[in-house]
Amino acid sequence: MSMLFRRIVSKLQRVTCPPLRYCMTVENQVKIEDIVPIISEIQYDDENNFYQKPRQVWLENLNTIEEKKLGLVTLHPHIYAAAPRIDIIHQNVRWQRMYRWVSYAHTKTRAEVRGGGRKPWPQKGTGRARHGSIRSPLWRGGGVAHGPRSPTPHFYMLPFYTRIAGLTATLSVKLAQDDLHIIDELEIPTSESSYIEQLIEERNWGPSVLFVDSYDIMPTNITLATDQIKHVNIMPLYGLNVYSMLKHNTLVLTEKAARLIEEKLLYHLHRADNSQLLRPFKLDQQ
Numbered sequence: 001m002s003m004l005f006r007r008i009v010s011k012l013q014r015v016t017c018p019p020l021r022y023c024m025t026v027e028n029q030v031k032i033e034d035i036v037p038i039i040s041e042i043q044y045d046d047e048n049n050f051y052q053k054p055r056q057v058w059l060e061n062l063n064t065i066e067e068k069k070l071g072l073v074t075l076h077p078h079i080y081a082a083a084p085r086i087d088i089i090h091q092n093v094r095w096q097r098m099y100r101w102v103s104y105a106h107t108k109t110r111a112e113v114r115g116g117g118r119k120p121w122p123q124k125g126t127g128r129a130r131h132g133s134i135r136s137p138l139w140r141g142g143g144v145a146h147g148p149r150s151p152t153p154h155f156y157m158l159p160f161y162t163r164i165a166g167l168t169a170t171l172s173v174k175l176a177q178d179d180l181h182i183i184d185e186l187e188i189p190t191s192e193s194s195y196i197e198q199l200i201e202e203r204n205w206g207p208s209v210l211f212v213d214s215y216d217i218m219p220t221n222i223t224l225a226t227d228q229i230k231h232v233n234i235m236p237l238y239g240l241n242v243y244s245m246l247k248h249n250t251l252v253l254t255e256k257a258a259r260l261i262e263e264k265l266l267y268h269l270h271r272a273d274n275s276q277l278l279r280p281f282k283l284d285q286q
Contacts, residue, residue: 055074057181080171089173091162091166092163099154110142113141186218193229208232208248208250209248209252212236212253240261
């Protein structure tokens with residue numbers, strides 16, 4: 001039995017097996033980004049002071065119409081999970097609407113109305129009330145006393161931290177209502193407007209969308225694609241405001257823009273010279 005077993009083993013060793021081709025070549029080239037999810041997480045200095053857990057948002061793409069989850073982005077709770085102060089949001093909206101409103105209502109005074117250069121009748125002797133001009137505000141066709149004078153601006157300044165609280169409250173409300181999306185970049189494969197329209201319809205982003213990037217020079221394709229669509233706008237980060245975020249149904253931020261918003265707002269929330277910022281807004285009690 002031992003001799004027979006040795007012969008079988010020796011014959012098997014002489015047999016050469018053909019190489020396995022499917023093990024040596026890769027048929028489908030798959031990118032590493034499609035396999036490994038992107039986990040964007042930052043170690044914050046004030047993590048011990050969190051009263052809520054950090055928010056996690058899906059990182060999406062724009063290079064395909066179908067939505068792809070590229071990974072997770074962790075956001076600061078003091079910026080994207082603040083209290084939904086509707087009163088502060090309303091103050092910001094009213095401030096933005098008022099500071100760009102100029103009233104052009106204009107009325108003429110008695111000095112500007114035509115006529116009335118002489119005294120209508122003598123001071124005494126007629127039995128009638130004394131008058132010096134027929135263009136007095138008491139007369140029909142006369143001037144208007146204390147009427148509106150154009151142009152009348154309605155500009156006033158909102159306190160600094162009320163504006164900061166308005167941005168954090170609006171961002172938090174957008175995230176809580178699932179109207180805030182984080183994307184990797186604004187690059188799209190074509191400059192056709194139909195691509196953006198199909199993408200918005202496929203992802204149910206609502207009728208109006210606001211794209212925000214960290215820099216004011218946008219990619220060429222998305223600039224040309226959104227140029228003819230009135231309800232889709234592109235804005236740099238330094239122009240982001242409460243009124244624009246509420247005017248659009250969906251807010252789309254790039255990852256760089258979301259991180260820069262955190263950096264800027266956290267700096268202002270924890271800056272040491274806040275007393276100097278609030279000094280112009282204090283009422284004079286003396």
